[in-house]
Amino acid sequence: MAAAAKGRGVGVRVFLVVFVFISCQSLIDGRNTYKRKLTVQLIHNPTSPPFGSDLLHVRAEGVNDTLHYLFYNQGAPTLLLVHTDSSSSTVKVNWTQFLDRNTSGGLTVEPQSSILYSSAVVFSRLWEYDDVNDTAEASDDFFPPYELQDFSWANVSLSGLTALVCGTAPNTMNGSLCLKLSAFDSEGRDESWPRLLHSANSSQLEVWLNGLLPRGNHSRFMLELQAVSGAYPLSRVDVRQSIDDEYTPSIFKIFQWVSSMNGSSDVLGFVQWKPVAYRKSHPVLEDATPCRHSDPRPQRGEETAASSVLIRAFYSDPEIMGLNVSFGLAGEPFYNSTMFLSWTMLVGVGSPPVDSFSPLVLTIMVVCLGTPLILLLLGGVFVFLYKKRKASTLGYEPVN
Amino acid sequence: MADFGERRNLLGDEDEDEDSFADRQAARGPGRLMAAICDPSRLLHRVVVLFFMCFLGFGSYFCYDNPAALQSQVIQDLNLNTETFMQLYAWYSWPNVVLCFFGGFLLDRVFGIRMGTIIFSLFVCVGQVIFAAGALVNRFWLMEAGRFVFGIGGESLAVAQNTYAVNWFKGKELNLVFGLQLSMARLGSTVNMNIMGWVYNQVALAVGSSGHTALGGSLMIAAATCVFSLICALVLAFLDKRAEKILNKEQGKTGEVIKLTDVKDFPSTLWLIFIICVGYYVAIFPFIGLGQIFFIEKFNFSPTQARAVNSIVYIISAPASPVLGFLVDKTGRNVVWVMIAVIATLAAHIMLAFTFWNPWIAMSLLGVSYSLLACALWPMVAFVVPEHQLGTAYGFMQSIQNLGLAVISITAGAILDSRGYLVLEVFFCACICIALMSVVMLYFVDYIKGGDLNRSAAARAKLLKESTTDAEVRRKPSQVVQSERARLAPMSAFGLRNRYLSRLGAQLPYHCSTHLSSLAHRSVLK
Numbered sequence A: 001m002a003a004a005a006k007g008r009g010v011g012v013r014v015f016l017v018v019f020v021f022i023s024c025q026s027l028i029d030g031r032n033t034y035k036r037k038l039t040v041q042l043i044h045n046p047t048s049p050p051f052g053s054d055l056l057h058v059r060a061e062g063v064n065d066t067l068h069y070l071f072y073n074q075g076a077p078t079l080l081l082v083h084t085d086s087s088s089s090t091v092k093v094n095w096t097q098f099l100d101r102n103t104s105g106g107l108t109v110e111p112q113s114s115i116l117y118s119s120a121v122v123f124s125r126l127w128e129y130d131d132v133n134d135t136a137e138a139s140d141d142f143f144p145p146y147e148l149q150d151f152s153w154a155n156v157s158l159s160g161l162t163a164l165v166c167g168t169a170p171n172t173m174n175g176s177l178c179l180k181l182s183a184f185d186s187e188g189r190d191e192s193w194p195r196l197l198h199s200a201n202s203s204q205l206e207v208w209l210n211g212l213l214p215r216g217n218h219s220r221f222m223l224e225l226q227a228v229s230g231a232y233p234l235s236r237v238d239v240r241q242s243i244d245d246e247y248t249p250s251i252f253k254i255f256q257w258v259s260s261m262n263g264s265s266d267v268l269g270f271v272q273w274k275p276v277a278y279r280k281s282h283p284v285l286e287d288a289t290p291c292r293h294s295d296p297r298p299q300r301g302e303e304t305a306a307s308s309v310l311i312r313a314f315y316s317d318p319e320i321m322g323l324n325v326s327f328g329l330a331g332e333p334f335y336n337s338t339m340f341l342s343w344t345m346l347v348g349v350g351s352p353p354v355d356s357f358s359p360l361v362l363t364i365m366v367v368c369l370g371t372p373l374i375l376l377l378l379g380g381v382f383v384f385l386y387k388k389r390k391a392s393t394l395g396y397e398p399v400n
Numbered sequence B: 001m002a003d004f005g006e007r008r009n010l011l012g013d014e015d016e017d018e019d020s021f022a023d024r025q026a027a028r029g030p031g032r033l034m035a036a037i038c039d040p041s042r043l044l045h046r047v048v049v050l051f052f053m054c055f056l057g058f059g060s061y062f063c064y065d066n067p068a069a070l071q072s073q074v075i076q077d078l079n080l081n082t083e084t085f086m087q088l089y090a091w092y093s094w095p096n097v098v099l100c101f102f103g104g105f106l107l108d109r110v111f112g113i114r115m116g117t118i119i120f121s122l123f124v125c126v127g128q129v130i131f132a133a134g135a136l137v138n139r140f141w142l143m144e145a146g147r148f149v150f151g152i153g154g155e156s157l158a159v160a161q162n163t164y165a166v167n168w169f170k171g172k173e174l175n176l177v178f179g180l181q182l183s184m185a186r187l188g189s190t191v192n193m194n195i196m197g198w199v200y201n202q203v204a205l206a207v208g209s210s211g212h213t214a215l216g217g218s219l220m221i222a223a224a225t226c227v228f229s230l231i232c233a234l235v236l237a238f239l240d241k242r243a244e245k246i247l248n249k250e251q252g253k254t255g256e257v258i259k260l261t262d263v264k265d266f267p268s269t270l271w272l273i274f275i276i277c278v279g280y281y282v283a284i285f286p287f288i289g290l291g292q293i294f295f296i297e298k299f300n301f302s303p304t305q306a307r308a309v310n311s312i313v314y315i316i317s318a319p320a321s322p323v324l325g326f327l328v329d330k331t332g333r334n335v336v337w338v339m340i341a342v343i344a345t346l347a348a349h350i351m352l353a354f355t356f357w358n359p360w361i362a363m364s365l366l367g368v369s370y371s372l373l374a375c376a377l378w379p380m381v382a383f384v385v386p387e388h389q390l391g392t393a394y395g396f397m398q399s400i401q402n403l404g405l406a407v408i409s410i411t412a413g414a415i416l417d418s419r420g421y422l423v424l425e426v427f428f429c430a431c432i433c434i435a436l437m438s439v440v441m442l443y444f445v446d447y448i449k450g451g452d453l454n455r456s457a458a459a460r461a462k463l464l465k466e467s468t469t470d471a472e473v474r475r476k477p478s479q480v481v482q483s484e485r486a487r488l489a490p491m492s493a494f495g496l497r498n499r500y501l502s503r504l505g506a507q508l509p510y511h512c513s514t515h516l517s518s519l520a521h522r523s524v525l526k
Helices: A002-029 A095-099 A301-307 A309-314 A359-394 B004-028 B043-056 B058-064 B071-078 B082-110 B113-136 B140-168 B172-207 B212-247 B260-265 B268-281 B285-299 B303-310 B312-331 B334-354 B359-384 B387-419 B421-449 B457-488 B493-504 B515-520
Strands: A037-043 A055-061 A066-072 A078-084 A090-093 A107-110 A115-130 A157-159 A162-168 A176-183 A202-210 A219-229 A236-241 A253-260 A267-273 A276-278 A288-293 A297-299 A320-327 A340-349
Touching: A055 A090, A055 A176, A066 A176, A066 A309, A078 A107, A078 A202, A078 A309, A078 A340, A095 A309, A107 A309, A115 A202, A115 A267, A115 A301, A115 A309, A115 A340, A219 A267, A219 A301, A297 A301, A301 A309, A301 A320, A320 A340, A359 B421, B043 B058, B043 B140, B043 B172, B043 B212, B058 B113, B058 B140, B058 B172, B058 B212, B071 B082, B071 B113, B071 B212, B071 B285, B082 B113, B082 B140, B082 B285, B082 B387, B113 B140, B113 B212, B140 B172, B140 B212, B140 B493, B172 B212, B172 B303, B172 B312, B260 B387, B268 B334, B268 B359, B268 B387, B268 B421, B285 B303, B285 B387, B285 B421, B303 B312, B303 B359, B312 B334, B312 B359, B312 B457, B334 B359, B334 B421, B359 B387, B359 B493, B387 B421, B387 B493
Parallel strands: none
Antiparallel strands: A037 A055, A055 A066, A066 A078, A078 A115, A090 A107, A115 A219, A157 A162, A162 A176, A176 A202, A202 A340, A219 A320, A236 A253, A253 A267, A267 A340, A276 A288, A276 A340, A288 A320, A297 A320
């Protein structure tokens, strides 16, 4: 009787676990299998191709909309994102106007009326400061900044859906700043830290500094970002706190630089990142270094347009907001400990993707909390039956 | 209601005292009176001895949690990952897997209590110095070796401390003494958590930069507490030897008898108690070891605040243990209390994992439930196991507790490195759930078997009264033979039980500790 009761208990438990697991899987996988068709091409000037300049165009075609990602490897590195509501929109380049850094309009997306949203992120400067007192407060000990538009950039190397471009600083032998753009056709998660969750409406940019000789003994770096967005500029940085750090151990926050209509909370476009940078290319938990950002502030549009070819070509009168991302806090090791620093961000349209628990965590919690309850229930039933049986065998029957 | 047997022992002691008093008078000769502070039979002298006894364990508890207090510094200065860092805790536990069985034996037969205490204090001191030296020369294997040596001395020193207590204090004083010893131990842990960070910063300033040299320097300063404990051990040995000469009493013994073959006789309820013990403690100590960075990262605490909240478990358990022990004694029903403690700990871990609520709440709850479990769980072993197997049962329980701690410390570090804090907390919740399942099964198994463990205190006292009235009638004629046998037999159940309870902070009021002799006459109860 006891064995049968226990066997029934085990069977019920297994069924419950399997049922919960399957329902969780369908809940998680079935949410957004929206896929886009991606085509990657390098556009060159047909008349006289200047060697070394590549215009990368990634076209992500959906059912009735298209996302265009554009990247040019001359000038300050810029990622331009254009969202159109037609699945047959194209990018047109007027090369003479495009290469002339003083006139705008060289880059257009046809049909112009189909443009829903556009935004661009520019990496304008790399600041370095000597943190003698180890406070990570960047005050006035800045070295002259590296202007990224003056770097000599190599050709874009494509591999599948990722594009890699590296540049070296002027007057330096070794040491490079590299950018890797990854486009995605569906929802997924990157394999390497910080394992940002991406959707089909976003692409990931990884920036890393490798081997650049620091100019001070206690150098820390700061990256200056500038962004422009169609009608509404990227005006504020939201922070989202999460209890879940299983994809980026010990990081519980995620920051989103969003552009939204005045007064509304609908997000038109975003730049998303986690406040962590890594000091090795294949990092372990101890190689993580926290990073901070400053508040977005308006910048001079003319200056940005002068440094970035794509901004000049696409926007006529851009409204630029800029912020600084500084790497390292007080007490953290300096740049010269590993001579490597990498940081990842996600750029996209619409609302940023939201993280959720992995099936593993959910399963463990359900099993762990459910089993004692089931045991309690079964035990109670079993004891009740046992007592009843004992009472019935021990009691004497009346004689008459 | 006092147990007849123990009343007899006390009378025996009083007789002894009167005899030795007469001897003392004779030995001292005419007119030579000692000052109260020098007279081992007077309270003032015993208070002085109590002072040294309490500080005997201070150094060991202070240095045990040094890695947790300096976690980020250790990891950064020596370039470790979390898994390697947790090895420092694992190496403390490994020797105690085996040594739990031999501690009593070494103290009784091989070294004697005085020599044994000095030797174990020496191990603690040397271990901490090796640990600090390893940090100074930046060799991690040397630090692990230091923790291993430290572990050999640490647990056995606690046994010695309790044996001293039982030897010098009797009856109602014993509860107070154990309470004070526990408070000193917790004080050591708390002080360590809160000041080691400051010590490290000062040493780093003095040395010029932070790094493994600063770390080694701070650990050497921590070793000073171990030297202080060693001095206390030497002083205690001297005072004990002196008292032995003056009072003519023999050296204290732990009275522990270990027979590993007894393991096959352990009842199923005892194995469930073992599982509860392992499942519970592996979710407490490794969590405190890794807690500081968790509070800094998730709740945005400053390092000082994080260390303070990490130490709240120890701070709470110092006053809570005597109070909760008294409560558990007054009401009985140990299994229900254990269940409450396990559920409260599960709630605390769930709060820390899944919410951003102020962690002070969860950690205070953890401290209270940790104390409650200690007061309710360890006495249960004495309820299910006969007196002569008690030593083996406790030794086995501590052995597998240390084994569990060693293995889970490393596992926790590995989980944190790869999956982060949420998965680590879920893992700890899973361990607590295993303990919870065992408690539930214990409740039902005990209920089926007749409910020894979950009796209320009143029911136990009633049963005892019935058993002793019968026992009294049967015992009277054989009293003479029995008293002789008592001298050769292992130490009384009272002392043996109190030794282990004190280690975990449980308190048993004098008049309620009588169930063991009822177990010796099991046939009367059934």
